[in-house]
Amino acid sequence: MKRLVFFVIAFFAFCRIYSQTISEAETFFNNGSYNQALEVYDKLLKSSPNDLMLKYRKARCCILLKKYDVALPLLEEAERRKFVKANYYLYDVYFNLYKFSEAAEAMRKYIELRGETLENPEECQEKIRKAEMGIDMLSRVENIAIADSVKIAKTHFLEAYRLPKELGTLSFYSNMSSYEFGMGIPHRSGSEDPHYSTLVAMGYDLPDLPDLKQSAVVFTSGREDKRIFPLPDENGDIHLSISYKLYDGWSHPTMLSDVLNSSACDNYPFEMADGVTIYFASNGENSIGGYDIFMSRFNGDDYSKPLNIGMPFNSPDNDYMLVIDEMAGIGWFATDRRQHPDTVVVYEFVPNEKRLPLKTEDPDYRRNVAQLIISRKAHFNNAVDKTEVEKVEKNKNEINFRVNDGVLYTQLSDFHSEDAKALYLKLVEVDKRYQTLKILLEGKRREYTFAESYQDKEVIRVEVLEIEAEVRRYAALVDEYILQVRRAEINAIINN
Structure with missing residues (x-):
């Protein structure tokens, strides 16, 4: 009898500790402390290795920490055991592992299982559309030669670009003021800064735009006669604007083109020396995820429809600020894929004279190239890649x-x-x-x-x-x- 009482007391004590630990993990998760939550779930799974809910919650933490390889088997098991919500999150895992066909199938299955109880049909259909975009982009990966890469703080990433001044300059918005709207663009004599006036007229106060202040990039042409930069329109959408240098200051900024405008945020412009070709980043509906890099050309009347330049330049994460120095035969672009939130990687690459499609029947190799997860040996498997990279190194001599x-x-x-x-x-x-x-x-x-x-x-x-x-x-x-x-x-x- 005493032994029974002991086990009953021990059981309820364990349940109490277990529930407290679960509660602690949920608190960590809800507060965004995903690493701490993951540690708690790992401890709980040691004592309850078959607990499906614990595995599911651990997988959620792994997704938010971008540990997709860890989350995948946990969610696949949950899906096999008929956990309906597993398909919804399997989509995210497959998508970020560039398994776009599997991602689309997981979301379709989730929609089917939910049936009439589906709460977010438009969101789910949009996810399928993005996966189909991924399928198309993965089939057309460009084979580029990476010459170098550098990991750098997001707030200083422009320092990795060695752009000759005659091709233009790139700069962040500086401290905003009523005279400079943070771009070093001097106000006209005796008048208020035109950019600041524009914002005030739209009902904005400068403190309302912290993200724009921290991330917006201004491109100034090599002759310093024009600047292209992002500004909000009357609806609050961020679009590319242009200002020309005049005798007494700078012209009032105007939207660069309605054709270039997305329904979201357009930023990180760079205009080629020909004055016709422009690269920029946008996180609108034609982006596969976060910011994608787009290209457009001025055709005499207006810009052409922006073209998503595809993989490996673009990814489900943020990719932006593509710059090409045609004379040096080198280019740069930035990405935060697989990075800490405060850092980015700036890749230096050799631009192809013509688009060079990746030729391989190996789906894993294709995904690795698309993600820029490529070792030197794998990267140099193609003789063209090796030649181009060596060309960059040898040009000096x-x-x-x-x-x-x-x-x-x-x-x-x-x-x-x-x-x-x-x-x-x-x-x-x-x-x-x-x-x-x-x-x-x-x-x-x-x-x-x-x-x-x-x-x-x-x-x-x-x-x-x-x-x-x-x-x-x-x-x-x-x-x-x-x-x-x-x-x-x-x-x-x-x-x-």
């Missing part, structure tokens, strides 16, 4: 300089004269500026062709004349440096 009709140098080490080598390096810098100016000139000539008003054409005409003069000056400098390099090197050879 590989040259193509003809000293005379019979002598061609292909390495910096070929030079006999240190003076000639120094002059050659200066020649490279001058020629790079020369090539960039030619690209800028081509872009300005396009702008002139498509300008609508006489006043706009006159402003652009003056700019074209200025750039043409610079092109001629740098062309002459290139020729002069070539002669100086040859003269110094030939003298060194003769004297040796």
Whole structure:
């Protein structure tokens, strides 16, 4: 009898401790302390390894901590044991593991099992649409060569971009004020800052826009004559705006284009040197998840419909700020996939001259490439990838300089004269500026062709004349440096 009483007391004591521990885990979960909640569920599962509810709750924690591989077997077991809600969360796991077909099937099954009790049919159908987008994007993964990557604080990620000033500058909104709306755009003399006025007129107060302040990026053209940046419209949606430099300040910002506007937030703009192509990020309905990178071109009347540039650039997480330096043959983009909330990874890649589809029948390899989960060996499996990456590393030392009709140098080490080598390096810098100016000139000539008003054409005409003069000056400098390099090197050879 005493033994029975002891076991009864022990049982109720265990139940009390168990319920308290469950309550503690739920409190952690509801407060967003998912790691602490996960620790509690792990402890409970050691004593109750077959408890389906504990496994389900652990899986929920793992999803929010982005530990999808851990959550997958737990939810698959719950689904086999007819736990209806498991299919809803299996969608999230499959989706983030790039198993988009399985994700769509899990959501369809969830809808079927819920039947008339389904509370969120529109949300569920939207999830299926996103999964179908993923299926399509995964079938068209681009094969790009990654040259480097750097993990960096989200608030400083622009420091990883080595963009030449002549191609433009990128900057965050600085501290907002009634004079600067945080972009370093000076207000017109004797008037209030136009951006601030715009916000006030819309009924916004600057403190109401903390996210915009912390994450918005301003692109300033290489000639510092225009800026593209995000601003809220009258409905509170964030769209790309443009402002032009005038004689006494900057023009009032206007929306860049209705064609580019999404129903959500558009940010992180970069305009190519041609003045026609623009890259930006948006988290609207055509994004597979979070921010996706889009591309559009100005066709004379307006911008073309934005094109999602696909994988591996885009993912179910946030991907943004794609920048390309055509002269250097290098590009960058940022992503927070598999990262701590405060950090991002900026990838440096070699842009393909033409889109290069990934050719593989291996679904796991395709998913790995799409997610940028690729080891050096796997990445270099394709000879094109290896060649392109090596090209980036070797560009610093590989040259193509003809000293005379019979002598061609292909390495910096070929030079006999240190003076000639120094002059050659200066020649490279001058020629790079020369090539960039030619690209800028081509872009300005396009702008002139498509300008609508006489006043706009006159402003652009003056700019074209200025750039043409610079092109001629740098062309002459290139020729002069070539002669100086040859003269110094030939003298060194003769004297040796």
